[in-house]
Amino acid sequence: MIRYPFLKEGATIGVTAPSSGVPEDLHKLVEDACHRVKSMGYHVLCGNTVWTQNKVRSSSARFRADEFNTMMQDETIHLIFPPWGGELLIEMLEYIDFDNIQNKWIVGYSDISLLLLAITLKTGMATAHGTNFVDLRGDYSDETTLMWRSVLSTKKGGSILQHSSKNYQKEWQYDKPSPYVFHLNEPTHWNTVSNQSVKIQGRLLGGCMDSIRHIIGTPYGDVAAFRKNHLYNEPVIWFLENCEMLTTELRRTLVQMKLAGWFDQCSGIVFGRNPASTSVNGYTVEEVYDELAEELRIPIIYDIDCGHLPPQITFINGAYAEIETSDGKGTVLQHFR
Structure with a gap:
């Protein structure tokens, strides 16, 4: 509950x-x-x-x-x-x-x-x-x-629908204040590892990987107990974003999350736009996502509206969600049940 x-x-x-x-x-x-x-x-x-x-x-x-x-x-x-x-x-x-x-x-x-x-x-x-x-x-x-x-x-008991943004902010321009705060001038495009339309359903959990990875193995990061006590074994959708980790560190973090059981009973993962997407010796963020999707056998959506390249969809930890994407656009329907 x-x-x-x-x-x-x-x-x-x-x-x-x-x-x-x-x-x-x-x-x-x-x-x-x-x-x-x-x-x-x-x-x-x-x-x-x-x-x-x-x-x-x-x-x-x-x-x-x-x-x-x-x-x-x-x-x-x-x-x-x-x-x-x-x-x-x-x-x-x-x-x-x-x-x-x-x-x-x-x-x-x-x-x-x-x-x-x-x-x-x-x-x-x-x-x-x-x-x-x-x-x-x-x-x-x-x-x-x-x-x-x-x-x-x-x-x-209610539900709320949110849509992908039309444009996002690629970089902060502190010397050029905007009445909207953000400078939304880059076209938003949600991508999938499969390059096909995707729909995922499950309970939402997530956050900034730079920070949340540090509670793995602590009393504050017991995902298995949460699933048992509050979700009654419903699947989980992870929404994740990276702020500063290099591609190799991102890969290590995702493997650690997998080994810790955080991705057990996971129906899919959505990743926010990545401001630290520089490749390491040719190893790219997209390859990280490809490898994870193959290992977990789940759909992965990336470049969604979440994280350090605003704007942001409001994701509710614990809500039941239906996330869909097609042709670069997406929706997030959250049910408060």
Whole structure:
């Protein structure tokens, strides 16, 4: 059984930084995002960790966890939305009060996906892999990004359909601010290993491989127990994305996930666009996907709207999904059951 939070109108959003905080010279990004989100009708409460950054952390692991636990247990806060990712969220996992996780959405990606996956695996509560809070600061939102509100406002028992984007952002252009935040100027094209139309069904799990691989073999990454206790042996669809790993490191990570049993009872894998796709001695990302599909005998879709080359479809860890792609376009239908 999966527990699904629900985002109501006028909800209060708690912004806390369980990984990296925001340095002083970038505080305006948070301020602009707060202003924009308030204009949508929400209330916003920022924690202390949002405004501090020492080297690669917003604060100590214990302080980050304490602030997160406080927001999680505060009944006046209905959604937890970190400003962005970072590098060392894993340090604070051991201090999270998993026994008192309340039924509220947590949203983010990159290093935040480690927190999302750990909470879903440990508690059976759905979590939302989607846009960063600071990326909501624009005067406008593209259609794909804007779906976060509709997805999180889907009631238990309901369904929500999302479509592949028309264009994506290939690189950040910080010197050329956009009212949409992103510069969506590259045509989106979902690809498959088989070069044919694909449909996959199953329960969603996933995140940024750079981060989530580090809970393999720990109490926070027990996928087998999650399948047994919450999915009743339903198949899993993994949605995965790579931020910085070279092709060979990506291959090692996927083999490790396979050996750890994470791909047992897997009906398919979808990979986000890869910003670190440089080949190593001619060994390409596409070859990694080909090899994995052959080994697991499952369909693989890649270059989907997920990860560090926005925009992002909002994927719900724990939701039952039907993912289809044909002629470079795709849909994600999620059922909150």
